[in-house]
Amino acid sequence: MSTEYDFIKACWGQPVDRIPVWLMRQAGRYLQCYKDVRAKGGGTFLDLCKDPARAAEVSIQPIDILNVDAAIMFSDILTPVETMGMELDFVPGPVFAKPIRTAADVDALIVPEDMAQAVPYVPAIIKRLRVALEGRVPLIGFGGAPFTLACYMVEGKGSKDFAALKQMMYGDFPLYDALMQKITAMDTAYLNMQIDAGAQAIQIFDTWGGLLAPHDFELYILPYAKQLINGLKRKGIPVIYFVKGGGTMLDLVKEAGADVIGLDWHVGLGKARDILGDDVAVQGNLDPTVLYAPKPYIEKEVQRILDENAGRPGFIFNLGHGILPTVPPENAIHMVECVHRLSLK
Numbered sequence: 326m327s328t329e330y331d332f333i334k335a336c337w338g339q340p341v342d343r344i345p346v347w348l349m350r351q352a353g354r355y356l357q358c359y360k361d362v363r364a365k366g367g368g369t370f371l372d373l374c375k376d377p378a379r380a381a382e383v384s385i386q387p388i389d390i391l392n393v394d395a396a397i398m399f400s401d402i403l404t405p406v407e408t409m410g411m412e413l414d415f416v417p418g419p420v421f422a423k424p425i426r427t428a429a430d431v432d433a434l435i436v437p438e439d440m441a442q443a444v445p446y447v448p449a450i451i452k453r454l455r456v457a458l459e460g461r462v463p464l465i466g467f468g469g470a471p472f473t474l475a476c477y478m479v480e481g482k483g484s485k486d487f488a489a490l491k492q493m494m495y496g497d498f499p500l501y502d503a504l505m506q507k508i509t510a511m512d513t514a515y516l517n518m519q520i521d522a523g524a525q526a527i528q529i530f531d532t533w534g535g536l537l538a539p540h541d542f543e544l545y546i547l548p549y550a551k552q553l554i555n556g557l558k559r560k561g562i563p564v565i566y567f568v569k570g571g572g573t574m575l576d577l578v579k580e581a582g583a584d585v586i587g588l589d590w591h592v593g594l595g596k597a598r599d600i601l602g603d604d605v606a607v608q609g610n611l612d613p614t615v616l617y618a619p620k621p622y623i624e625k626e627v628q629r630i631l632d633e634n635a636g637r638p639g640f641i642f643n644l645g646h647g648i649l650p651t652v653p654p655e656n657a658i659h660m661v662e663c664v665h666r667l668s669l670k
Contacts, residue, residue, distance in 0.1 A: 330463045332395040336526060336563035336585050338606050338639035344631065344668035345394035346661050347465075349567075350647030351387040352399045356654055358390070359383050370415045374400050377449035384454055388462055390654065391661050395462050395526070398450055398519070402469030402530055403477060405515040408443040409434045409507070411478060424481030424489065431503050436510045440518040447515075448522035455523040466524030468516050470531035470566070471508045471549040475501075478508070487533060494545050501545070509549045513556040520558045527557060528565040529583070535570015543577055550581040559584075565608055569646060575600045590645030595633035606639030611660070613644045616652040620659050627663040642668075 332345040353359055366372070366379050373379055384399040407413050410433060412422045425431060437443035454464050477483070479490040494501045516527050534546055554564055567587025571578045578586055579601055588597050588609030598607060615626050627642075634640045642664045648657060 330394070330525075332463050332641060333525065333563065335639060335641045336565070336606050338603070340638055342669065343665050344634075344640055344642050346642035346664040347393040347395040347397065348387070348391070348644050348648045348657065348661075349397075351391065351393060351397065351657075352383045353648065354650035355648055355652045355657070356386055356390065358386050362386075370401070370417070371404070371413065374404055375446045377446050377453055380446070380450045381453040381457065384450070385457055388458065391658055392665070393462070393661055395465055396454060396458055397465040397467060397528065398447075398454060398524070400447065400450070400467070402467070402474065402532075404447075405440070405444055405468065405511060406474060406478060408437045408440070409511055418483050419477055421478060421481045425478045425504060426489070426493075428500055428503070431500060431507065434504075434507050436507055437514065440511075440514040441522070444515070444518075448518060451519060451522040451524055463525040464523065465526045465528050465565075466516065466519030466522075467528040467530060468512055468519075470529050470534060470546075470568075471505050471512055471553060472546045473531050473533045474508050474512065475504060476533045476536075479504070487536060505549045509552050509556075512553050516553070517556070517558050520562050524562070526563045526565065528567060528587070529553065531566065531568040531571070534568035534578075535572075535589075539574040539577060542571075542574055547577055547580060554582045563606075567608070572597065579605060585639075585641065587643070588645065593633060594630050595635065598634065598637060603637070603639070606641065608641040608643045610643070610645040613646055613649050613652070616644075616648065616656045616660060618656075620656065623656060623660050624663045624667075627660060628667055631664075631668055 331341040334341050335345050362379050362383050380399045384396055387393055388396050403413055403419050414420050441448050476487045476490050480487050563584040565585040565587055566581050566583035568578050569589050572592025585606040585608050588607055590610050590612035594610055
């Protein structure tokens with residue numbers, strides 16, 4: 326297993342010289358250079374995701390600007406769903422023209438036999454990034470968790486409650502299970518393809534996992550999350566599982582079997598570590614809106630989180646969700662600098 330980077334060491338619970346830090350959605354609209362690349366190349370958001378040269382360029386930008394300790398491939402959690410035969414668009418949020426509602430819809434879904442052939446731009450991006458980042462920072466690959474992907478596939482778009490999926494989940498479990506099995510098979514192949522291409526860690530985003538009560542999480546989310554994580558080529562590749570809103574059921578989130586648990590800001594870091602124990606690393610969990618605050622306040626919040634961690638190994642500093650598009654870049658730079666300076670041993 327590779328332990329040359331502090332980020333990878335922290336994933337395995339090993340000692341580090343300083344706490345590693347990166348930001349979810351660190352490549353994005355808050356950076357002018359990202360907007361410049363979007364404008365220069367033209368086309369849609371999906372076009373950017375499918376252009377290896379531009380996607381690699383925007384993936385590298387926050388490494389140069391923020392001095393973060395890991396890069397994450399620029400893409401979207403829903404891009405592999407297209408390979409299943411669903412037409413995806415962004416207007417500006419994700420929209421599927423024909424949502425999955427019936428057994429015939431589920432039967433029609435495809436699980437590609439060769440994921441690298443189905444989304445050739447993804448391994449191309451990863452290979453470019455590994456060359457460009459070698460010796461600097463490790464590269465994180467990622468995907469959506471099966472439940473979160475199903476939310477969009479059944480609803481057809483974003484939602485506050487994803488009622489269409491819940492109707493299927495509660496009212497026709499065999500149909501729900503058939504859908505989730507196909508999604509999980511696709512997801513497993515997609516993430517393993519990223520590992521084969523050179524991803525050095527994998528992050529699984531369960532953005533909507535916190536929509537369910539803990540007993541429903543155990544029934545309707547956990548089995549498929551376990552299946553996905555257990556199906557990954559994990560030898561030397563740490564897996565991070567982030568359930569937004571999962572702070573009230575960390576014992577169940579841990580059961581999924583990831584090496585690192587991502588935390589949002591609705592749970593105290595110290596309390597979360599006490600619940601999770603010392604055998605799993607954690608990532609988090611600054612409220613993203615703190616990056617709108619004055620710099621002294623940002624520094625105070627960074628120190629608070631470091632104090633809550635209390636020097637325990639296996640900690641990666643991050644936001645509790647993605648960086649917001651109107652955050653001043655200088656505040657993000659300051660946050661990273663504070664983490665590095667305040668945690669240096």
